[in-house]
Amino acid sequence: HSIAILGAPFSKGQKRRGVEHGPKAIRDAGLVERLSNLDYTVHDFGDLSFPHLEKDEHFMHVPFPRSVGRANKLLSNAVSSAVGAGHTCVMLGGDHSLAIGSVEGHSQQCPDLGLIWVDAHADINTPLTSPSGNLHGQSVAFLLKELQDKMPDIPGFSWMKPFLSCTDLVYIGLRDVDPGEHYILKNLGIQYFSMRDIDRMGMQRVMEVTLDHLLSRKQRPIHLSFDIDAFDPSLAPATGTPVNGGLTYREGIYITEEIHNTEATAGLAVDVIASSLGQSREGANMAFQEIPSPKEDTEQLRL
Ligand SMILES: N/C(=N\O)NCCC[NH3+]
Ligand SMILES: [Mn+2]
Numbered sequence: 001h002s003i004a005i006l007g008a009p010f011s012k013g014q015k016r017r018g019v020e021h022g023p024k025a026i027r028d029a030g031l032v033e034r035l036s037n038l039d040y041t042v043h044d045f046g047d048l049s050f051p052h053l054e055k056d057e058h059f060m061h062v063p064f065p066r067s068v069g070r071a072n073k074l075l076s077n078a079v080s081s082a083v084g085a086g087h088t089c090v091m092l093g094g095d096h097s098l099a100i101g102s103v104e105g106h107s108q109q110c111p112d113l114g115l116i117w118v119d120a121h122a123d124i125n126t127p128l129t130s131p132s133g134n135l136h137g138q139s140v141a142f143l144l145k146e147l148q149d150k151m152p153d154i155p156g157f158s159w160m161k162p163f164l165s166c167t168d169l170v171y172i173g174l175r176d177v178d179p180g181e182h183y184i185l186k187n188l189g190i191q192y193f194s195m196r197d198i199d200r201m202g203m204q205r206v207m208e209v210t211l212d213h214l215l216s217r218k219q220r221p222i223h224l225s226f227d228i229d230a231f232d233p234s235l236a237p238a239t240g241t242p243v244n245g246g247l248t249y250r251e252g253i254y255i256t257e258e259i260h261n262t263e264a265t266a267g268l269a270v271d272v273i274a275s276s277l278g279q280s281r282e283g284a285n286m287a288f289q290e291i292p293s294p295k296e297d298t299e300q301l302r303l
């Protein structure tokens with residue numbers, strides 16, 4: 001089973017710098033070695049290079065629209081060819097606006113994919129509901145067919161069309177949702193498990209319901225978009241958007257183990273998102289060195 005690593009050192013989906021060091025920090029934390037120790041064949045395709053666009057003025061209050069759109073078009077092509085070559089694609093961010101290209105590229109090969117979005121945030125604002133305008137908080141709105149009449153034509157995004165139905169999406173870990181997002185979640189009947197739902201149901205039950213919701217009618221490829229700020233800030237402190245009361249390490253690992261244990265691993269793609277790390281490289285390293293070494297993971301996998 002082969003894994004393609006794609007680095008996406010990009011941070012213009014939000015205003016803090018530092019997250020472009022995410023791919024290097026994740027590699028420095030030993031990702032390739034750890035995956036190889038789990039007997040995967042790892043193809044590290046290195047980092048995508050994103051052209052700096054001179055002219056990229058705001059669209060409404062949305063910063064860097066053309067840069068974000070361009071980066072995601074490049075990423076979409078790279079993810080599509082990695083998945084098309086039969087690899088499980090692991091995209092290293094970078095901020096969560098990159099999920100637009102990652103999920104869209106995956107859908108080019110697997111149009112019936114199901115999306116699991118693990119995040120403290122819903123990232124489903126439209127430009128009209130977003131308080132900040134930052135595109136990392138609007139990624140899901142670009143993907144959903146049901147929201148396309150609510151999305152203005154943002155410069156830089158003419159290359160893509162929404163492809164996902166809201167029944168193909170499940171959120172896990174929500175605990176900081178904007179009013180406009182809450183309205184959209186309720187209005188579209190999107191399946192989500194907030195931290196309160198996890199408190200009440202436990203992660204085992206949450207994953208049973210999530211995978212039943214996505215896979216009961218038919219097997220299909222899964223796209224996991226995992227924002228590191230889903231973890232409790234005590235575990236992943238170096239994120240620009242910390243929200244207390246997040247996932248434990250075990251809850252995060254359990255999510256990935258349960259997805260691994262479904263047959264849906266054919267055509268699996270994963271986003272490892274560092275929404276915005278601290279200003280320093282130390283912040284980046286701290287964000288990832290919390291995760292225990294492979295032998296502990298392997299023991300857990302074997303138990
Ligand atoms: N880190 C963030 N998303 O994952 N920020 C955007 C959320 C603000 N509504
Ligand atoms: Mn996010």
Ligand SMILES: [Mn+2]
Pocket residue numbers: 119120121227229230241275
């Ligand atoms: Mn988040």
Ligand SMILES: [Mn+2]
Pocket residue numbers: 096121136227229241274275276
């Ligand atoms: Mn984020």
